Amino acid sequence: MYTGSLRPQIGALDPYTPGLSIDEIRQKFGLAQIYKMASNENPLGVPPLAQEAIARHAQEAFRYPRGGNPRLVHALAELHKVSEKKLVIGNGSDEVIDLLIRMLCDPVSDSIVCFQPCFNLYPIQAQISGVTIKRCPLKEDFSFDFAGMLKAIDDTTRIVFLTTPDNPSGYCPVAKNVRAFAKQLEQKAPKALLLIDEAYMDFCQDEKAFSLLAQGDIPSNVGIMRTFSKSYGLAGLRLGYAILPEALAEGFWRARLPFSVNLLAEEAGLAALEDQAFREKTMETVRQGRTLLTERLTDMGCTVWPSAANFLLFTLPHPAKAADCFTTLLSHGIIIRLLKSYSLPDHLRVSIGNTQENGAFLKEMASFLGRIEK
Numbered sequence: 555m556y557t558g559s560l561r562p563q564i565g566a567l568d569p570y571t572p573g574l575s576i577d578e579i580r581q582k583f584g585l586a587q588i589y590k591m592a593s594n595e596n597p598l599g600v601p602p603l604a605q606e607a608i609a610r611h612a613q614e615a616f617r618y619p620r621g622g623n624p625r626l627v628h629a630l631a632e633l634h635k636v637s638e639k640k641l642v643i644g645n646g647s648d649e650v651i652d653l654l655i656r657m658l659c660d661p662v663s664d665s666i667v668c669f670q671p672c673f674n675l676y677p678i679q680a681q682i683s684g685v686t687i688k689r690c691p692l693k694e695d696f697s698f699d700f701a702g703m704l705k706a707i708d709d710t711t712r713i714v715f716l717t718t719p720d721n722p723s724g725y726c727p728v729a730k731n732v733r734a735f736a737k738q739l740e741q742k743a744p745k746a747l748l749l750i751d752e753a754y755m756d757f758c759q760d761e762k763a764f765s766l767l768a769q770g771d772i773p774s775n776v777g778i779m780r781t782f783s784k785s786y787g788l789a790g791l792r793l794g795y796a797i798l799p800e801a802l803a804e805g806f807w808r809a810r811l812p813f814s815v816n817l818l819a820e821e822a823g824l825a826a827l828e829d830q831a832f833r834e835k836t837m838e839t840v841r842q843g844r845t846l847l848t849e850r851l852t853d854m855g856c857t858v859w860p861s862a863a864n865f866l867l868f869t870l871p872h873p874a875k876a877a878d879c880f881t882t883l884l885s886h887g888i889i890i891r892l893l894k895s896y897s898l899p900d901h902l903r904v905s906i907g908n909t910q911e912n913g914a915f916l917k918e919m920a921s922f923l924g925r926i927e928k
């Protein structure tokens with residue numbers, strides 16, 4: 555008889571909660587039309603040039619991809635004007651996060667530091683690795699308490715996670731403040747990497763003011779992650795990357811599973827980088843939609859947080875309940891995000907959609923709030 559058991563870290567694990575899938579909701583409610591505005595995916599779908607590349611390369615899928623994704627490394631290094639030696643690519647940013655934790659933190663003795671709430675994958679992957687998690691609360695307005703975070707950092711800290719713009723709030727600190735924090739971190743904990751997750755940075759109006767990567771001068775203790783899942787419209791193919799200190803990038807390639815980025819993802823990624831028209835349309839759609847949803851939700855009495863990303867965090871006017879709103883919209887085929895897993899039971903997050911999605915969402919919101927007794 556088998557008598558093995560899960561490691562305690564896995565036995566106690568709350569898994570990452572993804573947004574609900576379209577198929578799941580279609581089946582449950584028997585609806586024909588579902589609008590998914592829960593996972594911050596691209597509202598315009600897959601870039602046309604990437605679709606062509608996937609079709610063109612489908613017949614090569616029986617081959618292993620080339621190791622190390624050199625063509626994509628080259629293209630991304632050009633795009634960001636950084637050395638190829640600093641670039642790493644993974645099966646989504648998720649793989650980069652997971653692998654960096656395992657590469658840099660010894661279980662038990664070492665720790666990571668992140669905000670509370672934050673993108674849940676950081677603490678979840680740390681827990682799986684048996685790494686200690688230290689958290690610092692965000693300020694009440696969801697801005698960053700850099701001084702508080704610095705206090706949580708000590709000589710066991712190996713990675714400090716920042717998300718800019720932040721998920722789920724959309725808040726984004728100016729680059730000047732992040733740079734100053736990196737400097738303080740270097741002085742207090744020279745063994746700690748500041749890992750900045752810029753998954754949503756390209757939705758900012760002015761990247762130069764907010765991104766250390768866009769400024770082109772990355773401090774030696776900083777790594778920056780980006781992804782193809784949002785503005786590039788390839789979430790389902792799983793493709794993310796990071797710009798790291800050279801020694802870490804070199805270790806990353808040795809530690810990464812050899813073929814974690816598949817052949818079609820690499821081809822689609824290369825094509826997506828070329829699809830300027832799609833990108834421009836995406837940015838325009840997101841910026842216009844962000845303004846529209848902010849104005850309309852505010853008119854309905856909701857509190858909407860300013861967002862630099864492709865989603866909005868909001869609360870409802872009293873006495874409407876977030877969970878009721880979520881369920882009601884769901885039953886009408888609109889999936890948004892209830893933020894229970896971020897410990898924000900009164901908050902909702904909606905991804906900016908296309909014209910049709912935004913219209914359907916606003917209509918159902920107005921109808922839901924209209925039925926609530928004031």
Ligand SMILES: *Cc1c(COP(=O)(O)O)cnc(C)c1O
Pocket residue numbers: 594645646647648649673717721751753780781782783784789792793794
């Ligand atoms: C969506 C998102 C990512 C992207 O993860 P992938 O694994 O690249 O899909 C990374 N970080 C944050 C905070 C996100 O919200």
